[in-house]
Amino acid sequence: MASSSALDLPSISHIISVHLECDNYPTWLAQIVPVLSSCHLLSYVDGSYPSPSPTISDPKAKETLETCFASPNQNHLLQLRSDLLRMTRGDSSITDFLDRIHSITDNLALAGAPVHESNLLAMVMNNVGPLYENTVVAAQAREKPIGMPDLEALLL
Structure with a gap:
């Protein structure tokens, strides 16, 4: 676990205004x-303290990224599913709407609970709003069932 003095990676750009280039090293x-x-990271960079091993040598080690961050926590899965079911396009663009859906479905898949494509198709078609009604009707009227990539292409 990171110490309280450790910087978040995104915040370091606010502190370091000069990006390293050939002519500005000093x-x-x-x-x-x-x-x-x-x-407390300088000793790792200047070599005065050895860097930790890049891999975990003990095959029985429990502290891995997957165990810590991607374990299927039941409450987390329920929250993700609930977020997906409540998702509507609202005033957002179709691109933002689809990006939010992909973010949730990707997290569900990583947690071992992927969303079946037919469920995802139904959810998208039911929640894109009246602006895309004709597109949805055309997608549903196809002789061959539409896949998610084709539906996205139509909506975009």
Whole structure:
């Protein structure tokens, strides 16, 4: 677990205004060293402290990323399914709507509870709103059932 003094990766860009290039090493170094020092990371970068092993050598080790972050927590699965069922396009663009759906379905799949394509198709078609009614009717009227990639192409 990260210490309370560790920086989040996205926040470091607010602290380091100079990006390393061929002609600005001294300026960049003057900014990065205090940041790494304050996070107790400088000793890993300058080699004075050995870096931890990039892999876990004990096959019985429980502290892996998958165990910590992708384990199928029942409450988390219920929340994701609930979010998916309540998802509507509303005022958002069709691209944003589909991106939000993909984010949720990707998380469900990673947690071992993938959403069947027919359920996803029904959910999308029922929630895109009246602006896409003709597109949905055309997709449903096809002789061959439509797949999710084809439906997305029609909606976009």
